[in-house]
Amino acid sequence: KKTALTLFIGGMTCAACVRHVEGALKSVPGVGEVTVNLATGKAAVEYDPSQATLADLKKAVEDVGYSASLDV
Ligand code: 9UX
Numbered sequence: 001k002k003t004a005l006t007l008f009i010g011g012m013t014c015a016a017c018v019r020h021v022e023g024a025l026k027s028v029p030g031v032g033e034v035t036v037n038l039a040t041g042k043a044a045v046e047y048d049p050s051q052a053t054l055a056d057l058k059k060a061v062e063d064v065g066y067s068a069s070l071d072v
Helices: 015-026 054-063
Strands: 003-010 031-037 042-047 067-070
Touching: 003 054, 015 031, 015 042, 015 054, 042 054, 054 067
Parallel strands: none
Antiparallel strands: 003 042, 003 067, 031 042
16 A cells, blocks of 8 residues: 655756656655656655655665655
């Protein structure tokens, strides 16, 4: 069963940044649809919480050089 959350991504300045963040998030086991918006800096992520945690999602983004925080 999937759930969804939105992350605020820091440090994206170009379209390639968007692809880097999308690729990082989609590489996390359990992650499905990912939509990253450069203008808003937000990433909408669908994932299976039995396979991936918020910490996993944040780490994946940070590992490719961006910051990530839960968007409330
Ligand atoms: Mo968006 Mo970069 O730059 O090397 S992918 S600024």
